[in-house]
Amino acid sequence: MPRGTNDNDQQFRAIITGHLKTRLMDAWRDSTDTFERLPDGTWAPAPYDENMADGSTPVAWEDVADPMDPKPDRTGCALVTLEDAEDHHRVLLVKGVTSFRVGMPGISMPGGTTPFFVPFLSHYARSDIIVIMSQKVVIESVQIRGAAPYLGMSATPDGQQVPLYSTNPDIVMRWLCDGWRCRYNQLRSRRTKWDRKSQTAVPLNGRPDMRSDRQVRLECSWFAAIPAMVLQSPNRIENTDWWSANKRRKTLKKKHRNPGMMPRFKKRRDDLYFVCWHNKGANANYRRLNRHHGEVVITGQNPGAYRLDGQPCRYSIHIRVRVSQPIRDYTSVGVNWTKRTLVFVNDPLPIQREASRSIVGLDRGCKHTLATSDGRFIDLPKHRLERIDREIRRRQKSQAHRINMSGKDVREYVRQPSRTYRKVQREINGLYAKAHRIIDDWQHKTTSMLVKRYDLIVLEDLNLQGMSRKAKAKNAPGRPSVFLPNGQAAKRGLNRSLRSAALGGIADKLEYKTRLADDSLLMLVNPAYTSQTCSECGHCERNNRESQAEFHCKKCGIRMNADLNAAQNILDRGWRQLSGSDGAGHATMTQDVHPAYRGADAAIGACGTSAS
Template sequence: MSRKYRITRVDITGATPYLGHGRQGAPVWSKDPDRVMGWLCDAWRFRFNQHRSQRSRYLIGTHAPDGLLEPLGNMDTRNNRETREDYEWTSAVPDLILLSPWMMERKEWFAAVKRRDTNLKHGRKPGRMPGFKRRKQGRRFTCLNNHGKGYKVVVFNRKHAMVVIGGVNPKQHRPDGARFRICIHFRLSRPVLDSTSIHVDWTRRTISFTHPNPPRPHTPTGAATGIDVGSVHEAALSDGRLLDLPKERIRYVDKRINALQRAQARCVRESPYDDAGDYLKHGASNRYRRLGRRIRDLNAYRMRLIVDRQHKISGMIVDEHDLIVMEALQTANMTRRPKPKPDPDRPDHWLPNGRNAKRGLNKGMREAALSRFRSMIEYKAREAGVTFLTVNPAYTSQTCSRCGHMAKENRESQAVFHCRSCGYEGNADVNAAVNILTKGLGTPDMDPVENTLSGRDTSETRNRSIRPSTGQAEPTAVSSRRETTVVPGNTR
């Protein structure tokens, strides 16, 4: 978990940092904040690429176990000491900034390997493996804490704080002293917790603190809820509440993005080139690039709107309930393209297969980000000691929550449920949420009389490749709250 803050300014105190030799071969010292921060970002990216050069990837079109491996580039096996000796411009970089690329590179690489194996296991394209870091991807660096040796956090007041990173110039380059300090001031929008590392994005002028999830305070309420998720309503609770994303604002942002994309298309259309590929190859105009930056900013703003709303909804659900039951949806399978239908009477012709309608449904489901919403509820429930279960969603939207009659005709539309047996009418999503809760209460881990946990411990791990059978729940969180406390970090 991380918390991000806005950088206000950077000060360099103490000795002047040694940045290496210039183009004329003369040593360079500087206290210019932008130059010093760029120097740290370049050193971190250089060390990261040294570790990445030791990796090998499969040739295009091949995969394990019969795939052929090729190195990503010229292998560089230098350690930190050898790197400082061979590349003198990195000799004054703080130690824990040069140590962090090894950890970050391993984490990124093995995450990509696991994702590749998962895609191959489910019959999807394996995807590309990560490559070298490039400067145009953004200027950033990471510094480890190591019990306060990497950096210190100083809080001045409720709105202002700073991070202090210390460094030492090499012995042969100390005109005005050895030790220098890089003071990164940031706006204290919320308290800084005990962190394990910081991540500085100098391109966007932000600093992020990585820290373990703190325990979530929770007052037992004795309430249980079932949750039905979808593309129309983000969540429908079994008590009848419908929780939605800020769709009006999202649609407004979408219109602005579409207008800017049309303006970009006009830039290409009015140029002497045939398509956007040739246009970008020969150098896009400043207006085209400016429009692209505005589109990226709006897309990021749109994503923040959705994630912020999901955090608020998931937090509210966890705070108000002691038992949460959700449907174990396989979103990757649900968003697949429909299979084409060949016309038996006309070769090389195809019958309508509902592709356009499916495309709209897939877009809505990707916008709702159902898997991310489920993971938010899951980890917040785990930190609060709330029991979280998942059940098989089969036929929950076609079964009457009053009499149990199941028929496809019960669901008249997306929002209307009308039982053909007992005549019950209601919202289809709320009816499904009630059925989901009923399935969760009927699991072996629940006492069928008291509708409470039977005391049998449930596992915190889950095998995502196995879908539970009908009526079988999948426990994913323990019922007892963890006995952990939050200890203030290096703030003072």
């Protein structure tokens, strides 16, 4: 069994092509809505043809919207190209079947490399969120040029309504953020929820706001001078947020996981934020000033009725930013005024790599963040994170001391905290953000290195939410109000380690980077008993794991690090799945995980097959 490299290119390509064909034909056989594209461009029904399925080879797989529907279904379809022995191509449209599109390792063969794609299981079914990448920069200063923006009508102490203008950058930026949040909530109020009592769909807040952008400009004075590209952005963003949450909840329910809450309204205590469309240069234009600085210019116009004497109607907001790399083409900018950051929303750059014909298995854990099947440990910079954690704990202790000395309840004190309390709380928030940036930076660098180095990356499909769940309470027999020890105190430390390691981010970044990179694939396998199975002889026993770091096989006697042993088992399971020799079904290449693959039966089957 090869580990780390693959010397037989012909066998490797034949295995992957055969696996793709099997998955495709199963989807075609199970689907009732399959069509074939005719030479004139129209579509005709295509029932399952066994002769065509056996004599053709899939050469491309792509997720597309339904071309025959004027209002395409959001779930999409699979567009598949088949090639027969005479090099004739036939295009099939399989409805109701979607997948992530991932480039498979290209094998250098006579005649070149053939591109083909396979269905792929992501750790989180949030492709619409993962695909949207960006470039984040820091805002250094803001200037208002031209006219003073009209902020709306303001009431004087005697009750009169007077127009309000300002050239203060902080006031203007807060005005844009508040206006964007208000319009977002107006659109969100149109959504409905299911009322169990009346058994009908009712609006979220009882009063849906059906006004258009033009109507709110006329009826709400604070919207009158907001740039059109800012006022229009909540329409699409709110719609994307709503349906993404519905899709995520549906996926999590299929996996028998907690779907979470439905999206809610934006709150005032949230970060001050707004989005402005770029729209091919219509607004939010970026201009480079020097090597490390640039500015984004957002333009707007005051209504003619509220134009100040001696001033023009138009105003411009110049946001000076600090950049570290060239800004790529973008579709919009997102401004977080609370954190003083600006995001250029654009597509990520694919990782430039060459086919290495090497594969690797990765084991994620708390002691060692990543253990590879070729005998390496890749860890987070724990000394830096531990130092930050000590600083956070020290400040939290001083905060608790201030609350105790005040003699007030925690909730009462937080409503009107002291100036020192607010200052220290900002320091704590800054330290938390710094730790998150360190983890995110390490994950990006590590995952990029892995994608460049390996053609196939095999990762365990961990249920991180279930692993970090609280232990169930144990009631004493006959005494409902008395609880027995359930191990929650010991599990609290494990849960903290799992959250601090941020293991889910590794799978997210590997997913989209392998999808964008040429000749790269990420595969998820069932993690059951990978830490108790010997990677040499296949013997599976609980006592093989003597400690967290030590693995000692009771059958063949081999001793090795437990994480390295698990990484080799993960690689073996991925290889057996590709070759079709793994009867227990350790890995899956479909988007939805069957409940049996996460239950006890699958775990027992995995252990039995490994030992056989």
